[in-house]
Amino acid sequence: MRAVQFHQFGGPEVLVVTDLPKPEPGPGQVLIRVAAAGINFADTQMRQATYAMLPELPCVLGIEVAGTVEALGEGVSTYATGQRVAAALFLAGADGGYAEYVAVDQSAVLPLPDGVSYGDATALLMQGLTAYYMLGQLALAGKKVLVNAAAGGVGSILVQLAKNAGANLVAGAASAGKLDAVKSLGADAAVDYTADGWVDQAMAASGGTGFDYVLDSVGGATMNSSLGALGFGGQLVIYGALNLQDFALGPAEAAALMFGNKSIKGFALFTVMTPDGARAALAEMFAMLADGRLKLLPGAAFPFERAGDAHGAMQDRSSTGKLVLTP
Numbered sequence: 001m002r003a004v005q006f007h008q009f010g011g012p013e014v015l016v017v018t019d020l021p022k023p024e025p026g027p028g029q030v031l032i033r034v035a036a037a038g039i040n041f042a043d044t045q046m047r048q049a050t051y052a053m054l055p056e057l058p059c060v061l062g063i064e065v066a067g068t069v070e071a072l073g074e075g076v077s078t079y080a081t082g083q084r085v086a087a088a089l090f091l092a093g094a095d096g097g098y099a100e101y102v103a104v105d106q107s108a109v110l111p112l113p114d115g116v117s118y119g120d121a122t123a124l125l126m127q128g129l130t131a132y133y134m135l136g137q138l139a140l141a142g143k144k145v146l147v148n149a150a151a152g153g154v155g156s157i158l159v160q161l162a163k164n165a166g167a168n169l170v171a172g173a174a175s176a177g178k179l180d181a182v183k184s185l186g187a188d189a190a191v192d193y194t195a196d197g198w199v200d201q202a203m204a205a206s207g208g209t210g211f212d213y214v215l216d217s218v219g220g221a222t223m224n225s226s227l228g229a230l231g232f233g234g235q236l237v238i239y240g241a242l243n244l245q246d247f248a249l250g251p252a253e254a255a256a257l258m259f260g261n262k263s264i265k266g267f268a269l270f271t272v273m274t275p276d277g278a279r280a281a282l283a284e285m286f287a288m289l290a291d292g293r294l295k296l297l298p299g300a301a302f303p304f305e306r307a308g309d310a311h312g313a314m315q316d317r318s319s320t321g322k323l324v325l326t327p
Contacts, residue, residue: 001022001023001101002017002019002099003017003019003020003098003304004017004098005017005059005060006047006059006061008057009047011048012044012047012308012309012312013308015047015311017304020099023102024103025072028105029076030071030079030085030106031070032067032068032101032103033067033068033069033100034067035066035067035326035327036066036067036118036121036324036325037097037098037324038062038122038126038322038323039310039314039323039325040064040127041240041314041315043311046059046061047311061096061097061098062099062325063088063094063097064087064090064126065086065089065102065122066086066087068082068084069081073106083111084112084118085111085112086109086124086125087102087125088110088278089104091107091279092108098325100327113286113290114290116290118324119324123153123157124289125282128285129278129281130154130239130240130269131154131158133272133277134158134215134267135158135161138237140167141165141167142166142167143166143168143212144168144206144207144210144211144212144213145214146171146202146211146214146215147215148226149216149218149317150171150172150173150178150182150187151174151178151321152217152317152321155217156181156296156297156321159182159186160185160186163187169188170188170202170205171187171190173193176192185295185297191205193218193222193225199226203228203229211230212233212234214226216238217238217239217240219247227253228256230260233260235262236264236265239266296321296322297321298321300313300323301323301324302323302325302326303325303326303327307325310323
């Protein structure tokens, strides 16, 4: 079978298409013919050797796929050959999604409702669960919330779920096109967090009081500036930050936190997720997507041969929605 692999750490160019043996499903496993393999920012970090845990080389990345059931291992009766499914490989501690076929334990597989595309399904696996669990820890009804990187995979879902929970929502995005996109998802206002004076614009959009929650995955200077957008008692929630090494609190920031009763909270999906809870959350979001209560921004699909381009688009934030690889 064809797969996207890399043999050394480095830039997007290290991703190459190679031939590997087609897997056979073991007991309790489902063999999936992959139609879409989701790409996550962590994949780009692993490729560059900047992730907290590094894979062994050579490596086939990918922790989420959607496609059809190709074959069933011994003891699997829940699924049928040809059935449309999605698989959160990380629920079974597996990876290798950048391939034509993946064999994974049935506990990581979910039926895919009619009307939900393969690409859209992958958007709800890691990124949808991140948004769902993060917001589940916050009291949102009537609160003022700022979501940065709101046109991204996680951000676009955060906007909608937070609005559904009763939040007053301001979305931060990095271009005029992305600002229009996040407004289409229901944001009450949108600001360009790369523009000079963006915090003042965000504060004005909050009614001048600042935000109860700022959700930030951008990192670096944006994350520091986000502290200035918090209202009294507000909380900065950081997740998946790209530039944590550039984030530092000096005396002025510490004083603002203390005297403003403000706080910083970290969020990591794997520390709070349970397999049963994840399956229930995914089933709920699949239903919301199928009946139109949840919408996804248009993403982009790249053939295996352009895996490097896909990684590059994710790293430079030139994309919206979900990026996937297709065999």
